[in-house]
Structure formats: structure tokens, C-alpha cells
Amino acid sequence: MQIAVCVKQIPDPGDPPRFDAQTYRLDRSGAIILDDSDAYSVEMALRLAEVAGGEVTAVSVAPDGELSGLRTALAMGVQRAVLVSDPALAGLDALGTAKVLAAVARRVGAELVLAATESTDGYTGTVPVQLAELLAWPALSFARHVELEDGLLRVQRQTEAGYDELRCPPPAVVTVTAGVVEVRYPTMKGILSARSKPVDQLSLADLDLEAAEVGVLGAGQEVVGIEDAPVRAAGTMVTDDGTGHVAVLEALRSWKVI
Amino acid sequence: MLSRFPVVGGVAIVALALSGRRLWQLGQLVTSGAPAPGRKGRWGARLTREVREVVGQQRLLRWRLPGLAHAFTFWGFLLLGLTVIEACGDLFSASFALPWIGHAAIVGFLEDLFACAVLVSLVVFAAIRLRQNPRVLERRSRFFGSHNGVAWLVLGMIAAVIVTLLLYRAAQTNTGHFPYGWWAFASHGLGRALAGLGAGTNRTLETVFVDLNLIVIFAFLVLVVYSKHLHIFFAPINIAFARTPRALGALDKTPVMDLEELTEESRFGAGRIEDLTWKQRLDLLACTECGRCQSQCPAWATEKPLSPKLLVMALRDELLASTRPAGDHAGGSEGRALVGAVVEAAAVWSCTTCGACVEQCPVDIEHVDAIVDLRRHEVLMASRFPPEAGTMLRSLENRGDPWGMGSQHRLDWTSGLGFEVPVVEGRIPDEVEYLLWVGCAGAFDDRARATTQSLARLLHLAGVSFAVLGPRESCTGDPARRLGNEFLFQEQAKANIAVLKEVGVRKLVTSCPHCANTIGAEYPELGLEVEVLHHSELLAQLLATGRLDAGRLPASVTYHDPCYLGRHRRVFDAPRSVIDGVEGVELVEMERRREQSFCCGAGGARMWLEESSGTRINRARADEALGTGAAVVATACPYCAVMLDDAVRERGRSEEVEVLDLARLLERSGASGRGVGAG
Numbered sequence: 011m012q013i014a015v016c017v018k019q020i021p022d023p024g025d026p027p028r029f030d031a032q033t034y035r036l037d038r039s040g041a042i043i044l045d046d047s048d049a050y051s052v053e054m055a056l057r058l059a060e061v062a063g064g065e066v067t068a069v070s071v072a073p074d075g076e077l078s079g080l081r082t083a084l085a086m087g088v089q090r091a092v093l094v095s096d097p098a099l100a101g102l103d104a105l106g107t108a109k110v111l112a113a114v115a116r117r118v119g120a121e122l123v124l125a126a127t128e129s130t131d132g133y134t135g136t137v138p139v140q141l142a143e144l145l146a147w148p149a150l151s152f153a154r155h156v157e158l159e160d161g162l163l164r165v166q167r168q169t170e171a172g173y174d175e176l177r178c179p180p181p182a183v184v185t186v187t188a189g190v191v192e193v194r195y196p197t198m199k200g201i202l203s204a205r206s207k208p209v210d211q212l213s214l215a216d217l218d219l220e221a222a223e224v225g226v227l228g229a230g231q232e233v234v235g236i237e238d239a240p241v242r243a244a245g246t247m248v249t250d251d252g253t254g255h256v257a258v259l260e261a262l263r264s265w266k267v268i
Numbered sequence: 269m270l271s272r273f274p275v276v277g278g279v280a281i282v283a284l285a286l287s288g289r290r291l292w293q294l295g296q297l298v299t300s301g302a303p304a305p306g307r308k309g310r311w312g313a314r315l316t317r318e319v320r321e322v323v324g325q326q327r328l329l330r331w332r333l334p335g336l337a338h339a340f341t342f343w344g345f346l347l348l349g350l351t352v353i354e355a356c357g358d359l360f361s362a363s364f365a366l367p368w369i370g371h372a373a374i375v376g377f378l379e380d381l382f383a384c385a386v387l388v389s390l391v392v393f394a395a396i397r398l399r400q401n402p403r404v405l406e407r408r409s410r411f412f413g414s415h416n417g418v419a420w421l422v423l424g425m426i427a428a429v430i431v432t433l434l435l436y437r438a439a440q441t442n443t444g445h446f447p448y449g450w451w452a453f454a455s456h457g458l459g460r461a462l463a464g465l466g467a468g469t470n471r472t473l474e475t476v477f478v479d480l481n482l483i484v485i486f487a488f489l490v491l492v493v494y495s496k497h498l499h500i501f502f503a504p505i506n507i508a509f510a511r512t513p514r515a516l517g518a519l520d521k522t523p524v525m526d527l528e529e530l531t532e533e534s535r536f537g538a539g540r541i542e543d544l545t546w547k548q549r550l551d552l553l554a555c556t557e558c559g560r561c562q563s564q565c566p567a568w569a570t571e572k573p574l575s576p577k578l579l580v581m582a583l584r585d586e587l588l589a590s591t592r593p594a595g596d597h598a599g600g601s602e603g604r605a606l607v608g609a610v611v612e613a614a615a616v617w618s619c620t621t622c623g624a625c626v627e628q629c630p631v632d633i634e635h636v637d638a639i640v641d642l643r644r645h646e647v648l649m650a651s652r653f654p655p656e657a658g659t660m661l662r663s664l665e666n667r668g669d670p671w672g673m674g675s676q677h678r679l680d681w682t683s684g685l686g687f688e689v690p691v692v693e694g695r696i697p698d699e700v701e702y703l704l705w706v707g708c709a710g711a712f713d714d715r716a717r718a719t720t721q722s723l724a725r726l727l728h729l730a731g732v733s734f735a736v737l738g739p740r741e742s743c744t745g746d747p748a749r750r751l752g753n754e755f756l757f758q759e760q761a762k763a764n765i766a767v768l769k770e771v772g773v774r775k776l777v778t779s780c781p782h783c784a785n786t787i788g789a790e791y792p793e794l795g796l797e798v799e800v801l802h803h804s805e806l807l808a809q810l811l812a813t814g815r816l817d818a819g820r821l822p823a824s825v826t827y828h829d830p831c832y833l834g835r836h837r838r839v840f841d842a843p844r845s846v847i848d849g850v851e852g853v854e855l856v857e858m859e860r861r862r863e864q865s866f867c868c869g870a871g872g873a874r875m876w877l878e879e880s881s882g883t884r885i886n887r888a889r890a891d892e893a894l895g896t897g898a899a900v901v902a903t904a905c906p907y908c909a910v911m912l913d914d915a916v917r918e919r920g921r922s923e924e925v926e927v928l929d930l931a932r933l934l935e936r937s938g939a940s941g942r943g944v945g946a947g
Contacts, residue, residue: 200651
């Protein structure tokens with residue numbers, strides 16, 4: 011079973027994001043890390059491959075030959091990585107990303123694609139299902155548990171009430187909910203071997219994609235402005251001098267809760 | 269009489285052959301260990317230590333009664349070596365005497381004196397063993413898990429040596445073969461009691477007990493080399509090769525972690541017995557199972573599976589079971605996994621690296637280094653560790669601090685101070701005396717942040733010029749290192765060292781003992797030498813030189829020695845002088861203090877691990893602090909402050925007892941300064 015796992019390499023989400031004043035594109039000049047949500051799908055892919063056999067390829071789309079996040083996935087144990095890096099991809103939107111990933115999935119012969127439910131920086135949550143549509147594969151989202159049994163995928167799909175049990179023959183796209191597995195910490199052997207594992211660096215031309223289809227030219231959406239979220243106003247403090255309950259009741263009435 | 273020589277001689281030859289072979293094998297086992305760098309040289313210091321700790325019994329004497337009993341037994345053992353020669357001589361000639369000194373009154377007196385002293389010591393040992401009976405006290409006995417049957421056998425053998433010795437000497441006083449006069453008081457005294465048996469019987473007694481004495485001694489030799497009593501050979505050797513001045517502060521080994529110099533076959537830490545260095549192997553053979561380490565261990569005291577003694581014993585059993593030399597893995601047969609098969613994983617992760625065991629060990633066993641070596645293997649080779657540590661490691665890796673707060677918040681504590689804290693841009697300006705290393709706790713933890721603010725205000729009051737690195741500061745790597753992640757530690761260290769060199773650091777002050785230890789004691793190995801002061805030392809200096817005047821605070825205060833400030837950095841007096849400097853303060857000490865201080869539970873990366881087994885260490889310590897009746901529990905470490913404060917709250921005593929860093933205590937006293945900021 012060839013498993014592809016989509017990973018995003020993003021600036022540390024803990025640092026306040028910086029945007030280009032004109033293009034509103036994310037400034038990626040600082041340290042770049044593997045998106046934490048992707049660590050779970052990488053872990054899930056590795057566990058599947060350990061049980062069902064097969065290889066895991068980490069796939070990423072990022073500018074400037076960025077490899078730091080992919081190195082983390084390689085150190086964790088994925089066998090190889092594919093990076094699509096092309097200046098024409100600047101301004102890529104979710105659908106464009108899905109098109110590139112679909113091309114890579116076909117190229118590496120993936121029979122199963124794992125991804126996070128959404129990225130930590132963009133939060134569109136649409137790429138994996140678009141990818142499934144482009145591949146004409148079923149999408150099984152919000153997986154909390156994935157296993158392969160007799161060539162059949164069994165997925166527990168997280169719901170608000172509990173989980174659904176899904177069964178589906180591959181190929182398929184599965185999105186993995188963050189936090190559902192304990193992510194392995196790379197060993198030194200993993201870190202050291204990550205340096206010599208194969209990394210395919212591809213351009214759009216390598217994937218037979220036209221810049222007009224993807225990238226800013228093909229983007230169906232455009233960021234036209236960014237504003238800071240309003241600072242949350244300080245709440246009202248009431249010191250209880252024995253009549254605190256009155257203030258609470260008044261507040262609840264004023265919010266029309268009671 | 270003719271049969272005498274072959275019997276005793278035969279026993280001697282067999283005993284010497286058996287023990288010689290055993291010692292040779294053990295020697296091979298030690299020397300085939302992995303290299304242990306830094307153990308040669310500094311011979312002057314090593315000799316001094318040998319004299320102090322072996323001849324002088326310094327470490328043993330820290331515990332008065334057992335120390336004295338051991339010292340007399342040890343000195344007796346050395347001196348009574350003379351009597352072995354005398355007994356051997358007696359085999360050849362009944363009137364044998366030592367050459368030159370053989371009739372000296374002083375020799376006869378000392379021999380008798382120490383023979384008696386050893387007997388008294390044996391009674392003391394027996395009493396200690398009865399009072400510390402592990403069958404009754406179970407875990408509370410320091411002998412719990414030791415080979416106690418053998419220990420009693422050893423006491424019995426020593427008693428047999430002395431009793432047979434005194435009996436043949438007593439008989440000799442009646443046969444005319446005794447070389448000493450009345451100064452040999454015990455022999456003559458006992459001799460008078462035997463005199464009535466007649467000359468013939470006394471001659472028989474002399475012969476029988478000389479022979480028995482020698483037979484017991486040779487049998488004892490065999491027992492020694494096949495038991496924990498091996499320490500009489502290996503302890504002096506172990507002490508000679510011990511880390512100087514002590515196995516605390518920096519960790520012993522700083523392995524190369526440069527990716528360019530490593531291969532996928534590189535091994536890290538101690539995963540199998542083959543990975544132990546020759547010094548670590550010596551450590552194992554030197555252990556005499558006295559359990560002083562166990563009696564001091566905070567993990568053991570709170571019902572956790574770790575006892576430093578049992579860990580050493582388990583590793584020793586594994587070592588003795590292995591016959592293959594290091595590096596010889598021919599045929600693919602590998603030793604058992606040290607963590608898991610030999611030592612319980614939970615034991616290895618229970619260690620707070622507080623160093624109480626190392627401090628106490630009379631034979632200089634380096635428990636903390638060994639435990640970190642075990643952890644290194646688990647983390648770097650096997651990626652096996654408590655899962656909650658993964659969050660801490662990833663935060664450290666990605667955000668530069670174990671909490672994952674991020675560098676943009678490193679200056680948050682400076683708001684509301686009322687004065688500017690200079691942030692170093694290029695190089696530290698000449699007029700700035702200290703770089704204040706805030707530390708992650710000092711920047712991000714609310715309680716520690718209050719300490720940082722107090723310290724900054726005090727320095728400002730005293731007119732001490734200081735600056736901070738702000739967002740360029742990053743975790744020293746201590747939690748990663750103590751957890752066993754040497755790679756992450758060195759990544760952090762290299763980045764920090766580059767920044768510290770770039771800004772031209774000269775003097776660094778920090779309120780975190782862990783930072784002080786890592787930067788001051790561990791960064792030199794990686795290329796940075798800088799004068800590091802803990803804030804208690806700087807504040808003590810400022811008070812002593814009058815740049816800062818303490819105010820008044822009428823309160824009883826107890827002081828908790830942080831392990832990494834006290835045992836690891838040997839700063840015991842400075843914090844106390846700061847507290848004592850405050851008028852109205854009554855310092856009430858806890859029973860366990862200074863070198864014997866009891867850990868708060870947060871060291872060794874335990875701050876970020878769940879404490880799920882046994883009772884909580886911080887509560888045990890807080891109970892001791894509360895037991896003094898003090899209104900303030902002062903400490904000098906952000907981790908200790910958090911742990912003790914939590915425990916005092918959990919005990920429901922936070923209304924009347926406050927946990928304070930000594931900088932906050934000093935500020936609260938209304939300290940005033942002579943500096944530019946004064947007025």
C-alpha cells in the first residue's frame with residue numbers, strides 16, 4: 011500500500027503572523043515547522059504502514075525549496091518526501107493546492123492519502139475534500155482511528171455524539187483529527203537518516219500543470235484585506251459585598267439570558 | 269603438629285586462588301567497559317580525596333554513630349593486618365614476633381585496642397541492623413532490598429576473626445609465646461581467665477585458635493570477593509577515579525551531538541550493560557548496599573519505584589551476569605535492555621536528579637549521571653519516555669521554552685516596573701555590569717515573574733546596571749538534558765552560546781538555579797566561559813557592601829535549599845545571609861537542609877512529567893516546611909516556589925503561610941538602596 015500524507019510547512023503559529031502589506035501574503039521569513047495538526051496524520055500513516063506494509067510519502071507544497079517540516083516527517087519515519095516548489099505557485103489558494111497535491115498523489119501512485127482536517131495557519135479545511143473530488147476518491151473526514159483490514163479501510167469518524175464506523179475500499183482520502191494519537195518523537199537514528207532519505211523536488215512543469223490552472227493566476231479566491239481581530243474588552247468586576255447575586259442577576263437580565 | 273601446616277596452607281592456597289581468579293575476572297569486567305573521559309590527571313586532588321575519604325572516612329563520619337563504627341572497623345582492619353602476619357609466623361615458629369616492632373608495647377596496645385573497638389563496632393552495626401530491620405520497617409529501612417543475610421554473615425565473620433584472634437593471644441600469654449607486655453590489655457586480661465586451664469590446654473588453645481583465625485580470614489576473603497563486601501577492594505579504587513570535586517553540578521559526559529560527525533550507527537546513552545563506561549562499572553562493584561542513598565531519595569521516600577541503591581544493585585547483577593566485553597557483539601547476541609528488563613522504566617523516570625544520593629554515597633557512586641545515561645538511550649535511541657514529556661520537548665524545539673509561550677512574550681514581565689529595562693541590541697554596553705538571564709520560568713510563570721520583577725526593582729534600587737536579552741533569550745536546554753534529550757539540549761546550548769558570545773557577555777545573573785548550573789557549569793564544555801551568579805549571591809553581595817539595605821519584616825521564615833543551588837552549585841550561605849539580613853526575621857531551619865535538603869520534586873524535568881505513583885514529593889517537603897511553624901517559606905528557585913506553593917495551597921494553609929522567593933521577601937521588607945534608582 012502506497013500511502014501519501016499531505017503536510018504543510020508553516021511559520022510557528024505561536025508567533026504573531028506577519029503579512030505583506032500589498033499582497034497580504036504570509037511572511038515566511040522566520041523559522042518554519044511542520045504543522046502540528048499534520049504530525050497526527052503522519053503518525054497515523056506510519057502506524058498503518060507498520061501494520062499493513064507499504065511506504066509512506068510525505069507531500070508538501072511550499073516556496074523556496076522549504077524542507078524543514080518535511081525533515082521532521084522524515085525523522086519520524088516516512089520513507090520519502092515530495093516537495094512542490096515553484097515561483098508560479100505564489101498566491102496559491104485551497105483549490106490550487108488540492109490540484110497540485112492530486113497531481114503528486116497520482117505521480118507517486120498513492121492508494122491512500124492522509125491529511126489533517128485543517129491547517130493551523132490557513133484553517134480552510136477544504137483542501138482534503140477538494141483533493142478527493144479531484145482524484146474522484148471518497149473522502150472520509152475527521153478520523154479518530156484508521157485501520158486496514160483485508161484490504162478494507164475501517165475508519166472511526168469523530169462526531170459530536172461519538173463516532174461513526176465507516177468502511178471503504180481504497181483508494182480514499184482520509185482526514186485525521188488532531189490529538190487522536192500519541193505522536194512519536196524522532197529518534198537520533200531517525201533524525202540522522204532523514205538527511206539521506208530521498209526528497210523529490212518538483213516544479214509545476216514536472217507535474218504537467220500550467221501556471222494558469224494554479225497559483226495566483228488560477229486562484230479562484232483572493233485575499234483583499236486583513237484586519238486585526240478586535241481586542242477583547244475587559245469584563246466587569248464585581249466585588250461581592252453580600253449583594254453580588256443582584257449584580258449577577260442584573261447582568262443575566264441585561265444579556266436577556268433570563 | 270605436623271598436620272597443621274598442610275591444613276592451613278591448603279585453605280590459604282585455595283582461598284587465594286579462588287579470590288585471585290575472581291578479582292582478575294572482575295578487573296577484566298571493569299577494564300572492558302566503554303571509555304570514561306576525564307578520569308585521569310589531577311592526581312594531587314585525587315590523592316587528597318583518597319586520604320580524606322578512605323583513610324579519614326570523611327563521608328561515612330557524616331552519620332556520627334554508624335560512621336564511627338565503620339571508621340574503627342576500617343582502621344582496625346588496617347592495623348590488624350599485623351596480626352595476620354603474626355599468626356602466619358606462628359605457623360612456623362611459636363615464638364614468632366614482627367621484626368623491629370614485634371615487642372613494642374604500643375603495637376601490642378593498639379592491636380588489642382582495635383580488636384576491642386571492632387567488637388564494639390560490630391555490636392553497634394548489629395544494633396543498627398536490628399533497629400533498621402527491613403522486615404519490620406519495609407521501605408522505610410535503608411537496608412530494604414539489600415542482601416541482609418550476607419550482611420549478617422559478614423558481621424559474624426568479622427566477629428569470628430576478632431574472637432579467634434583474642435583467644436589465641438590470650439592463650440599465648442599463658443604459653444610464653446605472646447610477644448607483648450601488659451599494654452596488650454585485652455589479651456592479658458583474657459589470658460588470666462584461661463590460665464587456670466593449665467599450660468597444656470593453653471598450648472592446644474593457642475594452636476587451635478591461630479589456625480582457626482587464619483582459616484576464618486581466608487574464608488572471609490572468599491566471601492568478600494563473592495559478595496557486596498567487595499567494596500573493601502573496589503571502593504578505594506572508585507574514590508580514586510571519582511569526579512572532582514564531586515559528581516554534581518554539570519553532568520559527567522557531553523557526547524558529540526553534531527549531526528555532521530554522527531552516523532546512523534552512532535549509539536547514545538546506556539541501553540545495554542555493554543554501554544557502561546569502566547567507571548560506571550567500578551561504581552557498581554563499589555556499592556556496599558548501605559542504603560544511605562535510598563534513605564535520602566525523594567522518589568523512594570514518596571513510594572515511587574526508584575531507589576538509587578536498588579538501581580545500582582540491579583545493574584551490578586546484570587554486569588556480573590555478562591561475561592562479554594564491551595563492543596563485542598559478535599554473533600548478534602545483545603545484552604538485555606537496561607531499561608525495562610533490568611531496571612523498571614518508571615524508576616528511571618522517577619528521578620529528580622536532585623543529587624541527594626550522590627551527596628551521601630560514601631564510595632562516590634555517580635547515580636545521577638548513570639540515570640541520565642539510561643534516559644539518553646531511551647529518548648535518543650528508542651524514543652520511549654513518558655508521553656507528556658513530548659509536549660515539553662516539542663514546545664522547547666519550536667518555541668524555545670518548555671511552556672511553548674514563545675519568544676514574543678519574553679519581555680511581558682517588564683511592563684509596569686516604572687523604569688526601563690534595557691534590552692541588549694548589539695553588544696552589551698560597557699556601563700552595563702550584568703546580563704540578567706530571566707529564564708523561561710522567570711518570564712512566563714506568574715509566580716516566578718513576580719520574583720523577576722522584585723529582583724529587577726532591587727537591582728534598580730541598588731544602582732546595579734543590568735540588561736536583558738529579551739526575545740533573543742531561549743531555554744538553556746536543562747529540561748531536555750535532564751530528560752535525556754542531549755541533542756535538543758546541545759541545539760539550545762549552541763544557539764544560546766552564539767547569542768551570548770555575540771553580545772559579549774561578561775557577568776550573568778539569574779534567579780533560576782537550573783539556568784545558573786547549565787550556563788555556569790555545562791556551557792564551558794560547549795565553549796562558553798562566563799561568570800554566573802545566582803541572584804541570592806548578588807543580593808547577598810549588595811547587602812554586604814551596603815549598596816542595598818534590607819528593611820524590616822517581623823516573621824518567622826524557613827528556607828528551602830533548592831537542589832540545583834545548594835547541592836549542585838554549593839550555594840548555601842548566600843540565601844541565608846539575605847534572609848538573616850532582614851530585621852525582624854527569625855530563621856527557623858528545617859531538619860533536612862543544606863547538603864541534605866529534600867527536593868521539591870521538579871528537578872530532572874519532573875516539572876513537566878505527571879507524578880502519578882506514590883505520594884507527592886512537593887507535599888512531603890511542604891509538610892516539613894509547615895512543620896517549622898514558619899509564616900514564610902522562602903526559597904530561591906522558580907520551580908521550588910511553584911511546587912511548594914502548590915503544596916501549601918493543597919494543604920489548605922495558604923492563608924497563613926506564604927511561599928516567597930527571597931528576592932520578594934527582601935523587597936517586601938522595604939529594602940532601600942543607594943543607587944541611581946533610589947528615592
